[in-house]
Amino acid sequence: MTPPVPSTPSPAVAPSVSSVPSISSVPSVPPVPRLWALDGLRLGAALMVAVYHLGGRGGEVSRAWGASPARQFPVLHTYFAYGCLGVQVFFVISGFVICMSGWGRTAQTFLASRAGRLLPAYWAAVVLVTVVSALPVTAARAVSPSDALVNLTMLQQPLGADRVLGVCWTLWAEVRFYVLFALLVVAPGVDRRRVLLFCAGWTLAAALAGGVRAPLLDAVVMPAYAPFFVGGIGLYLVHRDRRDVPAWGVVAVSWLIGQHHAVAALWRPAHADAFSHRTATGIVVVVTLGFAAVAAVALARPRRAELPWLTAAGALTYPFYLVHEHLGWPLVRALHGGLGLSAAATLVVAVAALLALAWLLHRAVERPFGPRLRRALLAPVARRDTATARPAA
16 A cells, blocks of 8 residues: 555666656656645554554464464454554555546656656565565575566566565555556546546446456456545545535445445454454444545645654655565564563564664665656656657758
8 A cells, every 4th residue: 555655666677867867858747735644644554554464463473473462462462453454544545646646647657656656665675575584584484586576577466476575465456556547547638527437437347346256357346445446536536625526425435335345354253263353343443434534634724834754654654564564573573582572562663673674765765766767767758759849850
């Protein structure tokens, strides 16, 4: 989720240094202003999802703890259960960031930037989780070699293959959003009018898709997630001009529809066998706080000073989000069942260890390979532009 907005290229596909065009030969990409508070919000959303997967639900994590997390966290598990809404917060942030990063770019530079951001850490996480899950000591269900290879394409969901990463369904939603935005907004040229038309058209199409129940239309327009992406786009327009009334209207309509979808998907009547009962009011409050947090960033005055911890938060978020679930469960089993740490200590140590692993993935994978993948993808464009500009003999 950005899941929200991260990534880099993979060693397996990184071109040799000699084949990578120089910076000067790659089409220029307008600099994107950094909003440091968004990095903090992204990490906060990732931590929400992490506590949900490690202490706010049943299933595989119950086997890791040796008992239901409801017994390990008698009070907190009720709040952890709302952590799944961190995904919706990610989508709002993604709408904001993607609109910002697409402004002034061509479709080629936009998509190359997204590939360089998403793919390298994703490939590394798929390989790492596949290997760890196959170890006898982890006692995890391993994905077949064929399905693990398909996972490298990010197309495992439409192809019906088993997922290596439990959170990859959110990346599939992100990819579809990127393609829609690139085709309908970036390729023709980003401007305020086109962005507003895109928001209005997507909102209407998503509402119609929810009514007609057409699987293909549903897969393309994503009615349950569209309001969050669109709301983030509207908030970026507000960031550009806080007096933009139509943009505020996009945000308001997106919030209204988004909370409806979130309640419909996550609320269930209370019953004795439920892991934890999320209230409709609680869901609406969390969704509202997510929109409000991104709105606060959109309306804030930019600060001149960079905040190092927020920079680090942005760097850690994506790799942490990718690995926290399937590597978190073996950590819980080892720390709680093996070493006998308390539930609270286990959760803190596991999250800290996963953040440390995320830092290693960022330094060893994202930083060196992300820019190289982007340049490799843009190299044909650079060669074409060079050939076009070369004077005839």
